[in-house]
Amino acid sequence: xxxxxxxxxxxxxGATGAGTIRDLALRGVKTILIEKNDIAxxxxxxxxxxxxxxxxxxVKDPExxxxxxxENQILRKxxxxxxxxxxxLFVTLxxxxxxxxxxxxxxxxxxxxxxxxxxxxxxxxxxxNLNPHILSAITVPDGTIDPFRLTSANMLDAIERGAKVLxxxxxxxxxxxxxxxxxxxxxxxxxxEIEIYAKMVVNAAGVWGQEICNLAGIDLPMFPSKxxxxxxxxxxxxxxxxxxxxxxxxxxxxxxxxxxxIGTTSKEIPYDKIDEYTIxxxxxxVLLSDGEKxxxxxxxxxxxxxxxxxxxxxxxxxxxxGRNISRGIVLIDHKERxxxxxxxxxxxxKLMTYRLMAEKTADLVCSKIGVKAKCxxxxxxxxxxxxxxxxxxxxxxxxxxxxxxxxxxxxxxxQRLRNILTTDKKNYRLICECEMVTEGEIEYxxxxxxxxxxxxxxxxxxxxxxPCQGELCxxxxxxxxxxxxxxxxxGSVELLNDFLEERWKGIKPVLxxxxxxxxxxxxxxxxxxxxxxxxxxxxxxxxx
Amino acid sequence: xxxxxxxxGGGLAGLTCGIKCAKEGLHxxxxxxxxxxxxxxxxxxxxxxxxxxxxxxxxxFEYIKDLIKSNKEHPYTKIGLSSIxxxxxxxxxxxxxxxxxxxxxxxxNHFRVTPxxxxxxxxxxxxxxxxxxxxxxxxxxxxxxxxxxxGFRDYYAEQTAANxxxxxxxxxxxxxxxxxxxxxxxxxxxxxxxxxxxxISRIFETEKYLPRIAEEIKRAAGDAVAISLxxxxxxKNYKSIRQKLEAMTGKFIYEIPTLPPSILGLRIDxxxxxxxxxxxxxxxxxxxxVSGKINKNEVESxxxxxxxxxxxxxxxxxxxxxxxxxxxxxxxxxxxxSETIFDLAxxxxxxxxxxxxxxxxxxxxxxxxxxxxVTDKNLNAKTKEGKAIKNxxxxxxxxxxxNPIKEGCGGGVAIASAYKCAELIAKDLKx
Numbered sequence: 001x002x003x004x005x006x007x008x009x010x011x012x013x014g015a016t017g018a019g020t021i022r023d024l025a026l027r028g029v030k031t032i033l034i035e036k037n038d039i040a041x042x043x044x045x046x047x048x049x050x051x052x053x054x055x056x057x058x059v060k061d062p063e064x065x066x067x068x069x070x071e072n073q074i075l076r077k078x079x080x081x082x083x084x085x086x087x088x089l090f091v092t093l094x095x096x097x098x099x100x101x102x103x104x105x106x107x108x109x110x111x112x113x114x115x116x117x118x119x120x121x122x123x124x125x126x127x128x129n130l131n132p133h134i135l136s137a138i139t140v141p142d143g144t145i146d147p148f149r150l151t152s153a154n155m156l157d158a159i160e161r162g163a164k165v166l167x168x169x170x171x172x173x174x175x176x177x178x179x180x181x182x183x184x185x186x187x188x189x190x191x192x193e194i195e196i197y198a199k200m201v202v203n204a205a206g207v208w209g210q211e212i213c214n215l216a217g218i219d220l221p222m223f224p225s226k227x228x229x230x231x232x233x234x235x236x237x238x239x240x241x242x243x244x245x246x247x248x249x250x251x252x253x254x255x256x257x258x259x260x261x262i263g264t265t266s267k268e269i270p271y272d273k274i275d276e277y278t279i280x281x282x283x284x285x286v287l288l289s290d291g292e293k294x295x296x297x298x299x300x301x302x303x304x305x306x307x308x309x310x311x312x313x314x315x316x317x318x319x320x321x322g323r324n325i326s327r328g329i330v331l332i333d334h335k336e337r338x339x340x341x342x343x344x345x346x347x348x349x350k351l352m353t354y355r356l357m358a359e360k361t362a363d364l365v366c367s368k369i370g371v372k373a374k375c376x377x378x379x380x381x382x383x384x385x386x387x388x389x390x391x392x393x394x395x396x397x398x399x400x401x402x403x404x405x406x407x408x409x410x411x412x413x414x415q416r417l418r419n420i421l422t423t424d425k426k427n428y429r430l431i432c433e434c435e436m437v438t439e440g441e442i443e444y445x446x447x448x449x450x451x452x453x454x455x456x457x458x459x460x461x462x463x464x465x466x467p468c469q470g471e472l473c474x475x476x477x478x479x480x481x482x483x484x485x486x487x488x489x490x491g492s493v494e495l496l497n498d499f500l501e502e503r504w505k506g507i508k509p510v511l512x513x514x515x516x517x518x519x520x521x522x523x524x525x526x527x528x529x530x531x532x533x534x535x536x537x538x539x540x541x542x543x544x
Numbered sequence: 545x546x547x548x549x550x551x552x553g554g555g556l557a558g559l560t561c562g563i564k565c566a567k568e569g570l571h572x573x574x575x576x577x578x579x580x581x582x583x584x585x586x587x588x589x590x591x592x593x594x595x596x597x598x599x600x601x602x603x604x605f606e607y608i609k610d611l612i613k614s615n616k617e618h619p620y621t622k623i624g625l626s627s628i629x630x631x632x633x634x635x636x637x638x639x640x641x642x643x644x645x646x647x648x649x650x651x652x653n654h655f656r657v658t659p660x661x662x663x664x665x666x667x668x669x670x671x672x673x674x675x676x677x678x679x680x681x682x683x684x685x686x687x688x689x690x691x692x693x694x695g696f697r698d699y700y701a702e703q704t705a706a707n708x709x710x711x712x713x714x715x716x717x718x719x720x721x722x723x724x725x726x727x728x729x730x731x732x733x734x735x736x737x738x739x740x741x742x743x744i745s746r747i748f749e750t751e752k753y754l755p756r757i758a759e760e761i762k763r764a765a766g767d768a769v770a771i772s773l774x775x776x777x778x779x780k781n782y783k784s785i786r787q788k789l790e791a792m793t794g795k796f797i798y799e800i801p802t803l804p805p806s807i808l809g810l811r812i813d814x815x816x817x818x819x820x821x822x823x824x825x826x827x828x829x830x831x832x833x834v835s836g837k838i839n840k841n842e843v844e845s846x847x848x849x850x851x852x853x854x855x856x857x858x859x860x861x862x863x864x865x866x867x868x869x870x871x872x873x874x875x876x877x878x879x880x881x882s883e884t885i886f887d888l889a890x891x892x893x894x895x896x897x898x899x900x901x902x903x904x905x906x907x908x909x910x911x912x913x914x915x916x917x918v919t920d921k922n923l924n925a926k927t928k929e930g931k932a933i934k935n936x937x938x939x940x941x942x943x944x945x946x947n948p949i950k951e952g953c954g955g956g957v958a959i960a961s962a963y964k965c966a967e968l969i970a971k972d973l974k975x
Contacts, residue, residue, distance in 0.1 A: 281897055288878075426695060429737035439697075439737075472698070472803050475659075479700035489706035493660050497905065504904035511900050512876045516912060520870045521584070523910070528949045529586055529801055531662030533905040537600070538663060538710040 002194040006032045006164070008365055009184055009196055011171055011212055012204035013037075014044035015147060015351055018154035019358030019377070020202055025161035026380060027366060027373035032196055033155070033163065034186055036170040038456045040151040042206045044351060045459060046309025048229055048254045048263040050240060051075065051083055051143035052352045055090060055115055056247060058107030059100070064328060065111035068352050072141060074378045075355070081384040081414025082149040086255055088142025088240035089123060090115075092135040093293055096245045101136050104244060108140065115140045127239045129295045142240040144256045147351055148459040149412060152449055153382040160383065167450050169194070174201070174215045174343075181216055181342035189452065199369045202361055203345040207274050207312040213345065218338045220345060221315045224271055227264040228279045228308040230287040230510065232301045233467050236260045241294050250290025258435065258466055259304060262291040269310070279306045279509040302514040304467065305506035314347045329353060331360050384414030401428045408436035412462065420444045431480065432473035434466020439480060446485045454478060454499035469503050471522050475530075497532055546858045547571050549969055550846065552833055552885065553865035553873070555580030557940025557958040559816035560631075561863050563638055564966035566823035570973060573826040575833060575848065575857070577872060580813065581941075586801050587775070587808025588656050588674075589646070589959065591632070591667035593952020598907060600665050601952070603651050605629065617945040619957050622921050623964045628956070631963030636668065642815035643783050647674045657772070659699055659800055661707025665952060670808060672777065672786060672799035681770045681796055687718040688798075689768035691761065693744060694723045695737040698803035699774040722764035726757065741776060741802045742810070748785055749778045758792035770796040775807040782811055836862075836886045841931045846885070861969045864888075864917065864925060865939040865962065873942040874915060881915050886936070889918040889926045891944040909950035916944025923965055937965040 008024055010017045013035025021031040035041075054068030076083060092101050101117075108115035116139050123137035124130055155165050168189040175183040175195065183197035203212045213220040235255045243251040249265045265283045284306060292298040314330045330348035334340045346361045359375045366373065381387075398406045400423050410417045420440050421428060427440035445451050445460040454477050457463055463477055464470030470477075478496035481487040487495060500522070507519055526532045549565045551558045554576025565572040592604040592611070601607045608628060612621045620628060636646050646668045648654070653665040654674045666674075681688075692701040701721045708714045726747055747753055765771045777799060778785040790797055801808050820827065830850070837844040845858045866873030866885065874892070875884050876899070881892025892899075892915040899912040917925050917938050924932040940958040941948060948954025 281895065425735045426737045429695075429697065429735055431697065475700075475803060476697045479697070479703070482700065482702055489700070489702040492700075493703050493707060496660075501904050508900050511912075512878055512896060516876045516899075517869045517872075520868065520913070523904070523913070523949065524581065524870070525584055525804065527905060527909075528954070529584060529658065529806070530660045531658040531664045532660060533907070534658070534662040534664055535660060535707055538661070538707055 002192065004032060004194060004196045006030045006196065006198045007369060008200045008202060009034065009198040010202045010204055011184070012042075012206060012209070013039040013151070013155075013165070013167055014042050014204065014206055015040065015151050015154070015354035016044075016206075016346055016349070016357050016361075017202075017204035018151045018158070019354045020204055020346070020361050021158040021163045021165070022154045023358045023362040023375055023377050024365065025158040025163050026376045027362065027371055029366065029369070029371055031158065031163045032198070033158075033165045034169050034171055034184070034196075035165070035167045036208070038167055038452070038459060039155060039450065040148045040459055042208070043309045043311060044147045044151055044354075046307060047147065047227070047351055048252060048261050049144050049147055049256050050252065050254050051145040052350070053088055053115075053140040053142045054111055054113050055088070055104060055108050055138075055140040055142070056242065058111050058113060059103050059246070061328075062107065062111050065107065065113060067356060069111060069113045069141075071352050071356055072143070075145065076143075078378070078381045079145075079150055079153065079385050082146045082153060082382070084144045084256075086143050086239050087126075088140045088242060089127060089130075090138040090140060090242045090244040091123065091130065091294065092137075092244040093131065094133055094135060096135070096243065098135060100245050101138070104138060113140060127237055127241065129236050129297060130241065131294055131296055136244070138244065140242075142242070144240065144254055145351070146256070149384075150354075152460055153384050156383045156449065165450055166194070167456070168452050171212060171215065176216075179340055181340060199342070200365050201343045202365060203343060204361070206347065207310045209312065209345055209347050210271065216334070216340055216343055218334055218340060218343075220332070222271065222347075223313045223315060224269050224274050225311045225313055226267045226269045226308050227311060228283045228287070228306060229261055229263040230284060230291070230306045231259050231261050231304045232298065233259060233304045234301055236295055236297065236301055243290075243294060250287050253291060253294055253298075257462065262287045262298065274310050277308055277505065279308055281509070284509055302467075303510035303512070304469070304515065306509040307506045312347045329357050329360065331357075331364060333364060384416045386415050398423065405430070405436055405438055409438065409441055413441075419448070431476045432461075432463040432466065434468055434473075435462040437461045437463045437473070442477065442480050443484045446481070451485070454481065454495045455502050458499070464499065464503060468518060469507060469522070470499060471518070471525065474499050474503075493535065500526060500532075546860065547573050548859065548973055549573075549861045549863060550575065550857055550859035551863045551865055552846070553577070553867060553871070553940070553942075554827070554829070555865060555867055555871065555940060555958070556582055556812070556816070556955060557962040558863070558865035559813075559820055560635065560959050561865060561939050561962035561966045562820045562825050563816065563823060564634065564963055565969060566820060566825035568966065568970040568974075570970060573828060573857075574820065575828045575831050577832060578830060581867060581871060582806075582809035582813040584804035584806055585809035585955070586656060586658075586666070587670055587806060587812055588666040589635070589668035589955035590665070590952040591653070591956035593653065593665040594950065600653075602653060604653055604667055604956075605651060619923070619943045619946055619961055620953070622919065622923055623960045627964045627967065628960040631960040632668070632956075634963060635959050638819045639812070639815050642818050644811055644815045645671055645783070647671060649674070655713065657704065657708060657798075657800055659704055659802060661704040663708065663711050663713060667956065670799070670811065671783070672775070672797060673808070677796055678770070678798060682713060682717070685717050686769035687720070687767060689720045689722050689765035689771045691721075691764050691771055691773055692723045693774065694725045696739065696744065696774065697737065698741060699800070704772070704800060720766065720768060722766075724757070724760035724764045726753070726760070740805065741774065741807050742805050744776045745778055745807050748776050749781060754785070754788055755792060758789055761789070761793045761795065765793070765795060768795065770798060772798040772800055774802045775799040777807075779807060779810050779814055833885055838886060838927070838933060841927070842934050843886070843936050860935060860973060862936045863939055863962075863965050863969075864936060864942050866942050868916065868941040869912070871941070876912070883917050883942070886925070886933075887928070889928045889930065891915060891918055909947050913947045913949060914945060917942050918944055922968060923961060937968065939965045
């Protein structure tokens with residue numbers, strides 16, 4: 001058995017876990033992060049990627065609203081390469097209560113969110129696809145944020161400062177000495193067991209944190225709430241469109257990369273269903289019909305995927321009823337709550353406040369292990385966002401490479417572009433044509449960004465996330481995994497199979513129209529022409 | 545002007561039907577919207593590859609004979625065994641006349657190797673995929689080299705090699721992997737690493753490059769007696785290019801399809817068009833058919849849209865060979881499945897969550913692949929009221945009631961149904 005030692009173990013590779021190891025690394029604390037799947041594969045990567053201005057919370061939850069606007073301003077500085085400053089609109093539809101409009105303006109004023117009423121004419125100039133029958137419009141400093149890039153950049157920085165990240169590694173038990181937790185036992189993807197000892201363990205496992213607490217003999221009931229979202233092909237809006245009414249299903253359309261996204265539904269689900277990720281037809285119907293009220297041509301645009309995430313809501317003092325559950329940040333010192341030393345749980349909150357959650361967690365951890373250093377994550381930019389420079393200057397360095405390739409790589413990796421692109425023709429050849437992902441970017445991701453399979457690769461590069469959903473690039477990517485990722489040729493074909501199955505999960509809930517056409521084509525290629533499921537017969541034949 | 549036969553759709557079914565009609569002396573026109581599924585096909589013709597339970601079919605005609613007894617709705621049942629056999633012979637003859645010899649294994653299926661190294665049953669293949677020479681090499685356990693072009697991103701020889709080694713056919717056969725480079729590679733401004741199969745096939749079609757390619761093959765293949773290449777060996781002069789390369793290298797050359805465009809399929813597409821023209825057929829490309837007028841269970845005319853202009857076309861007979869969803873013959877909306885030109889009856893059922901299976905590579909495949917137009921026993925399309933339309937017949941993937949991929953019968957149904965339609969039309973018009 002392998003044995004490792006560190007100062008702090010962080011369980012969970014979402015934004016909060018990644019932010020925590022970065023925060024601790026900047027304070028000189030050694031950490032190991034353990035994630036059972038891939039980075040940002042839970043709620044972090046399964047939301048609408050909104051850089052909240054806080055206006056959505058301004059009426060009912062001023063504290064969250066203030067947190068959001070503060071973090072919004074910090075993230076624009078430290079993580080600009082993960083952010084697009086699209087701006088946001090709150091629009092009132094004829095059927096909405098017009099009174100909410102002024103409540104929102106007041107709330108924003110109170111929370112310090114720069115919100116401004118604009119004329120309907122101006123709103124339509126800003127967003128020509130908008131429903132022309134809106135009654136009023138307010139601008140807010142919303143934006144979009146890419147959760148995969150954000151998480152990856154936090155980890156990259158932590159790793160460069162000495163942290164270790166073990167993905168596809170599951171915690172199987174905690175190691176206790178009396179009432180103190182002194183480490184964890186985990187198992188990686190190859191079935192190898194690893195014992196890790198540390199002064200403190202941070203449970204940042206999101207909705208799965210309940211299971212981690214169970215391992216420690218602690219009862220921490222989560223109340224999983226499922227949110228589903230719909231991605232439509234084409235970026236039909238440039239500005240985030242919010243509906244000006246109390247929070248409800250289908251009240252936002254967020255542009256992001258090459259697509260737009262309609263969010264979100266909210267459904268309480270039993271804890272044993274948290275890994276199922278099924279989206280029901282009625283959820284799709286709600287998202288489509290509410291979406292088209294804000295942008296009428298939603299229904300005529302191709303639906304690309306649907307997906308859902310599970311919010312990790314915690315019952316802090318053992319409430320059994322859903323209504324008392326906090327939606328804010330929950331930081332639990334289990335010594336105080338349960339008499340168990342060496343473990344803290346961080347949960348609740350939202351992607352927007354990941355840095356603040358990490359800061360609070362690191363403060364608590366540091367006070368326990370006697371580290372005096374203060375948080376610096378609000379000042380030091382993430383890798384890729386080091387210095388702000390104009391993209392025109394960047395482009396010049398790569399003359400000869402198509403601008404679209406340089407632009408896309410820059411968009412995704414900020415200044416780390418320099419570590420990725422070279423003027424070698426093989427380096428910048430396109431593997432994924434929808435998202436302009438090059439071989440160089442794939443090589444970089446496989447070698448530097450903790451990538452174990454094609455699904456992980458997608459989270460780092462957007463390969464297979466465009467209109468064709470991996471039709472051609474999935475195969476090419478699998479070949480490159482053999483070339484750069486050390487996968488055996490048979491193994492690389494299995495990765496291809498897994499990738500297409502994973503894509504299918506999000507395609508099938510929206511399988512109609514052009515989406516169905518595309519899927520038929522993909523099926524013809526991979527099943528008809530390539531014989532994916534016939535491969536099983538090869539081995540069966542050998543046994544006979 | 546009134547045509548004898550208007551064929552809507554220029555894929556495998558439409559072209560085959562067109563050739564037969566034109567050969568019978570009918571005034572025939574094919575209206576095609578653009579590319580067809582041959583561009584992403586293996587270039588082999590599958591007749592019946594797999595049983596309902598997924599077992600490999602050894603003797604396809606025998607299997608079809610049983611299928612006809614048990615499945616009344618299958619297009620093969622409506623076509624009948626003798627027409628199926630005649631259609632395959634017809635197809636072989638026509639392609640042979642255009643220098644694309646197709647081989648079969650008598651009453652048995654043979655196998656083709658896929659890029660992933662799967663081994664699939666099929667019935668008709670080009671010489672570079674199935675021949676007696678190739679069969680001998682496998683029998684004598686001759687060494688095989690699986691080659692690729694350096695930097696080509698649409699094919700990976702390592703995957704083919706690793707997976708076929710698991711198959712009994714290739715047991716005890718030594719298989720190596722290698723790559724060749726091309727003379728043309730170093731002299732262009734284009735990014736050669738982004739070349740598609742069709743770009744490389746043009747290099748093969750350039751006679752002066754062949755000796756250098758042959759040298760590269762010999763170097764990469766070493767003492768292997770047979771080599772496999774991604775399918776690039778030209779489109780038009782494939783037969784002679786392959787013969788020359790085999791003579792220069794002294795090695796047997798096998799071909800494996802790549803990501804689209806599939807050169808193996810393109811050869812068939814070109815050859816079929818050549819045949820159709822040689823019989824005096826008319827071909828209109830790039831036209832979109834927007835609607836059809838039906839009166840008293842008979843099609844009166846169809847309307848096409850070209851550069852914004854509507855025009856009406858009239859014919860005694862119409863063949864619907866528009867394919868399934870991908871090629872636009874069928875349409876799926878939130879509300880349901882429909883046929884796009886005449887709004888015919890389809891076998892598509894609601895709700896939409898029953899159109900697909902849980903997994904993409906599900907053992908059961910997907911119900912939507914079975915969807916298509918409802919036809920009577922003579923392949924006449926039916927209206928939503930259940931009435932057969934006298935002068936509208938269906939061919940190929942637009943017909944409902946079978947799964948071309950799961951059953952491994954897409955090519956066979958396309959050819960046989962197309963031939964059957966042409967036979968019926970010719971018989972009636974020549975009365």
